[in-house]
Amino acid sequence: MLRGVLRGDRKAFETLVGRYQSKVYRLAMGLTHNAQDAEEILQEVFLKVYQNLAEFEGKSAFSSWLYRIALNTSYMKLRERRGTKIVSLDDVANQLEGISLDQEAEWSSRPDEQLHTAEALAIIEKAVEKLPEEFKSVLILRDIEGFTNEEVGEILDLSVPAVKSRLHRARLILRQRLDDFYRQVFG
Amino acid sequence: MNCRDVVRHLHEYLDGELPGAKVEQIDAHLHQCEHCQRFLASYRKTIQLFRRTLDHDLSPEASRHLWQILERKLEH
Numbered sequence: 001m002l003r004g005v006l007r008g009d010r011k012a013f014e015t016l017v018g019r020y021q022s023k024v025y026r027l028a029m030g031l032t033h034n035a036q037d038a039e040e041i042l043q044e045v046f047l048k049v050y051q052n053l054a055e056f057e058g059k060s061a062f063s064s065w066l067y068r069i070a071l072n073t074s075y076m077k078l079r080e081r082r083g084t085k086i087v088s089l090d091d092v093a094n095q096l097e098g099i100s101l102d103q104e105a106e107w108s109s110r111p112d113e114q115l116h117t118a119e120a121l122a123i124i125e126k127a128v129e130k131l132p133e134e135f136k137s138v139l140i141l142r143d144i145e146g147f148t149n150e151e152v153g154e155i156l157d158l159s160v161p162a163v164k165s166r167l168h169r170a171r172l173i174l175r176q177r178l179d180d181f182y183r184q185v186f187g
Numbered sequence: 188m189n190c191r192d193v194v195r196h197l198h199e200y201l202d203g204e205l206p207g208a209k210v211e212q213i214d215a216h217l218h219q220c221e222h223c224q225r226f227l228a229s230y231r232k233t234i235q236l237f238r239r240t241l242d243h244d245l246s247p248e249a250s251r252h253l254w255q256i257l258e259r260k261l262e263h
C-alpha cells in the first residue's frame with residue numbers, strides 16, 4: 001500500500017486514509033476537544049503524509065510515524081487557536097496533591113451507578129480537557145489506541161518510565177475527579 | 188506492602204509488568220484490603236469511561252468530505 005502511494009496511486013492513498021482516518025480523528029478530538037479543529041487536522045495530516053511519505057524510512061512502524069505527524073499538527077492547531085489555556089506540569093502536581101488515598105466514595109460498586117454514567121462521562125471529558133497535552137497524548141495512545149509503553153515512548157520521544165508515570169498520574173487525576181463527583185452525588 | 192505501595196504499582200500490576208513475587212504481594216494485600224479492592228475497581232472503571240469518551244469513528248459523511256478535500260488539494 002505504501003509503495004502504491006509513493007508511485008502516486010490514488011486508490012492506494014484512499015485505502016490508507018480509510019484505514020487511519022478514525023485513529024487520527026480520535027487523537028485530534030482528544031487533544032483539541034473541537035470537531036472543526038479535528039477535521040482540519042485530519043486534512044493537514046493526510047496531506048503531509050502524502051507529500052512526505054518518501055521521507056518515511058521504515059525505521060519505525062508506519063503508524064508511529066503517522067502519529068508523530070498527527071500529534072505535531074494537533075499541537076500546532078492548539079497553539080494557533082487563541083485563548084487556549086496551556087496547562088503546565090505544575091498544575092498537574094497541584095491536581096495530584098488533592099488526591100487522597102483514604103476516603104474515596106464507593107462509586108464503583110453502586111447499583112444505581114449506571115444512571116450516572118452519562119454525567120460521569122461529562123465529568124471525565126472536562127477533566128481530560130484540563131490535563132496537559134503531554135498527558136492526554138499518552139492516555140490516548142495507550143488506553144484508546146492500545147500502543148505499548150515502548151511504542152508510545154518512540155512516538156512521543158519519551159523514556160518508558162516517563163510514559164508509565166504520565167499514564168498512571170493522568171489516570172489517577174481522572175479517577176479523583178470522578179470520585180469527587182460520585183461523592184457529591186451519593187454524599 | 189501497604190495501600191500506598193499498591194496504588195503506586197497499580198498500572199504495572201494491571202499491565203502484567205511486575206515480577207511474580209510483587210504480584211503475589213499485591214494479590215495478598217488486595218485479598219485482605221477492601222479499600223484497595225475498591226480503588227482498583229474504580230481505577231479500572233476510570234479507564235473504561237475514558238475509552239467511552241473517545242470511542243467514535245469518523246462519520247461516513249465526514250469521511251467522504253475529507254476525501255473530497257484531499258482529492259481537490261492533490262490536483263494542485
Ligand SMILES: [Zn+2]
Binds near residue numbers: 224
Ligand atoms: Zn490497601
